[in-house]
Amino acid sequence: MYKQDKKYVAMFSLLLLSLTLGMSFAHAHDDDDEGERQQRNERHDQHRHSKAENDRHAVKITNPQLKEECGSCHIVYPPNMLGAESWHEIMAHLNRHFGTDASVDAATQRELSAVLQNGAGNRGDFAKGKPVLRISDTRWFRNEHDEVSDRTWRNPKVKSPSNCGACHTNADQGRFSEHEVRVPR
Numbered sequence: 001m002y003k004q005d006k007k008y009v010a011m012f013s014l015l016l017l018s019l020t021l022g023m024s025f026a027h028a029h030d031d032d033d034e035g036e037r038q039q040r041n042e043r044h045d046q047h048r049h050s051k052a053e054n055d056r057h058a059v060k061i062t063n064p065q066l067k068e069e070c071g072s073c074h075i076v077y078p079p080n081m082l083g084a085e086s087w088h089e090i091m092a093h094l095n096r097h098f099g100t101d102a103s104v105d106a107a108t109q110r111e112l113s114a115v116l117q118n119g120a121g122n123r124g125d126f127a128k129g130k131p132v133l134r135i136s137d138t139r140w141f142r143n144e145h146d147e148v149s150d151r152t153w154r155n156p157k158v159k160s161p162s163n164c165g166a167c168h169t170n171a172d173q174g175r176f177s178e179h180e181v182r183v184p185r
């Protein structure tokens with residue numbers, strides 16, 4: 001395993017652990033009055049949400065294979081921007097990848113699929129029960145971009161919401177902070 005992958009695995013295990021702890025905490029108070037529990041769950045959710053958002057600002061992508069195989073047609077999309085189920089679906093159908101063929105050999109497929117799923121975001125996005133395949137179709141993406149006008153999305157300099165680098169000047173380095181956004185006019 002690459003060093004970076006180990007880091008992903010470690011981070012993921014930590015995340016799972018904290019989620020499990022969080023859940024048993026909620027269960028332990030099952031006899032609480034409903035309203036109170038609701039409130040606490042909401043707070044818990046909010047906390048998780050803002051943390052996930054913070055983590056989206058900068059993700060260092062160092063896996064060389066990911067750069068080589070998934071960074072030739074577009075930026076390497078940071079693994080934490082989609083849920084594990086979405087990455088699984090994407091990696092299972094690389095031969096029919098958004099109208100193009102992005103297939104890799106079976107060993108690379110397994111390796112990259114693991115890297116992406118280990119680094120996946122903690123909340124999957126589903127539409128009609130199926131994992132969404134585009135970051136730009138996730139709820140958090142739509143929330144973050146609700147102030148971007150239709151005119152901007154149609155601007156030929158933007159072309160597609162998938163073209164993160166049109167506005168996020170350092171997207172190719174995994175940086176998406178609001179301080180590094182320049183929307184083309």
Ligand code: HEC
Nearest residue numbers: 069070072073077098100101102133134135136160161162
């Ligand atoms: C042969 C070119 C090519 C390669 C190689 C490729 N992709 Fe893509 N990918 C595309 C195209 C084309 C789109 C659609 C872009 C658009 O709609 O503007 C896309 C879109 C995506 C999206 C959705 C972006 C969004 O809108 O949120 C994801 C996620 C993605 N690719 C992941 C990957 C991964 C993971 C790999 C490596 C295993 C990969 N791609 C390799 C061509 C490629």
Ligand code: HEC
Nearest residue numbers: 056135136144158161162163164166167176177178181183
């Ligand atoms: C048309 C321009 C445009 C495109 C294309 C675009 N974004 Fe954004 N993005 C923005 C704007 C504007 C904001 C809001 C910045 C702010 O809060 O001031 C934003 C916010 C974000 C944020 C939250 C940043 C923060 O600091 O809170 C993330 C993460 C993000 N975008 C990721 C992406 C990803 C990933 C893609 C490509 C799949 C993408 N964006 C494509 C314009 C764009």
